Amino acid sequence: MLPSRLLGLLAGPHGVDRYTELLDPMWTSDARATVVAVRRSTPRSLTVSLQPNRPVAGLRAGQYLTVTVEVDGRRHTRCYSPANAEGAALVELTIASHDGGVVSEHLLRNARPGMTVGLSTPAGDFVVPEVRPRRLLLIAGGSGITPVMAIARTLQGERYDGDVAVVHYVHALQDAAYRDELAAMPNVRVLYGCTRAPGGDLDGHLDQTHLAAAMADPDAVYVCGPPALVDAVRRYRPDAKAESFAPAPLVIPYSPGGGRITFSDSGIDAVDDGRPLLNQAEDAGLTPTSGCRMGICHTCTRRKVRGVVRNVSTGVISTDADEAVQICVSVAVGAVDIAL
């Protein structure tokens, strides 16, 4: 205790991490990872193996974590569901190009051994219960295969003897990552649905015949993919456990007012009247700290939980979740959630 307090004093006010990370970006108590291997898993996707600087505590198969990369000086954070088995030393991500996001595109272009990324603690309830179901149906759309792989690999590792069926929807068969590995798994039935090309085992988009072909009367159904796939599965199996990846936020031309502004820390919301968020927060009875009210002093800077805002002083548009914004000169573009 005493040595660490002394070290804290000596390294103050910046802290020990801000010195050690200069020698090696991994030498910090912040969760980071180094890319140790990159392989092209399909013509349009990349599989990246990450060595975390400390074990990712409590990562269960099927959960996601956030990955932070720096693109042209700006940090961007996105959720990814690792494909590695529970307890593996390396975190494995498979990134598909049709995700279209800033982070995926950056990784596809620039991921190579030695690259550093930031990691968060894992979250999500897309996990198989400790008492394993006997008949398990796993459905994936596109890169939604990764948490499904994590579950399948984990079950293989524990010599699970129940039945597993995997249905993977892809544009064309060549887009299906992990085909060889899935084919080699005993007790796993694998079916492919190709939605934009001939081939595969199932025709078109998901319907009841697909489910019946994969597994009759499964004990549990898991689906990870675009919202449309999740909705389709839930029509037949309302109890299906689902993980959906939302499309990248769309920047719409600015039109003032009408959206819902949520001040999430105080649980207050208001209908946007087009004025800066600071004025609207004050009218809603909140008293956020503020200063110049003209966008120069940054006293009112707050975390935007989600939503799109435009800085009227600079014209800069903020779309990412958890970005710091100056509320005195920021107006909402659609629904916005501010940590206030």
Added chain:
Amino acid sequence: MSRHTSSLTPEQFEGFGRELDAIKEKVIADLGQTDVDYIRRVIKAQRGMEVAGRGLLIFPPAWLAGTALLSVSKILDNMEIGHNVMHGQYEWTGDPALSGQAFEWDTSCPADQWRHSHNFTHHTFTNIVGMDRDIGYGLLRMSDDQDWRPYFLGNPVYAFLLMMLFQYGVALHELEAERIRSGEITLGDKREVLEQIWRKTRRQVLKDYVAFPLLAGPFAPFVFAGNMTANLVRNVWAFSIIFCGHFPEGTEEFSMEEARDETRGQWYYRQILGSANLTGGTIFHILSGNLSHQIEHHLFPDLPARRYAEIAPQVREICERYGLPYNSGPLPKQFGTVVRKIVRLALPSRGANMPTAAVRLAA
């Protein structure tokens, strides 16, 4: 704003403001990897020099080198890194280590208090007598618009002491000593502020004057003296740069009435008339935290400071076109005029507190 050396029509103010806005927008659109790489390089150099300096101080023959490295490291930490990061200049990066609201610096003044007194008060109410507490730090008479009292006979002495102890002067900024002196508020009102200052100052003192010296065992006195010298060098340097930013001959002060209901263009105008630049080389600009480009900094306090040099010619050209002064000169010359002002204002102003700008206009 008639008593100033120059003024503009409302239409001119409008156009002037738009031209400056355009400069800002162009820089913001161009911000990227090179800006982040730059500040990280400076941080790496600063931390490296700090570690090297503190290491060398344990070996008495290397005392001078160690002290020099630690001095430069403290200057970089406070100015090019601390001051600029805390302005939110790197907020757009999303890097928590460069977060304007979270950064803490290696000096007595608690960063949270600095953000209020400097980023908000000083930068919003720049050179407004009675509102901008940087005019004299509540200790000095720096403008003819401040009424003379016999206390100000000590102006040069107070200025010298403030320079030597500058980090404590800055730390006590939020105490608003002059309002306590005038009886407007009591010391009790500032209890929380004082507690924060004490907590930060205690840690700084423990670090530089107890922990590091004790670690050096028999060489403790050398480490103690080296740390004290480095703090002193930083104090004198920061004081000089900062006082040259707003008080050389030619910079102007404003009254609260003049600044009421300002437009953006008028606000820019006040920033320009109230600020002065320092000329020098690249190293000089970095060591000054690019506050040598005080005019550009006051126009755009949250643009990364390394960009001020490239926009300075554009700002200067706009000023020339609108007939506004652009105060710039080398450090010795500017500092000389600051010292002259400090000495001159120790005595009552000629013509019963007539503002100097008005005197110039009448002449």
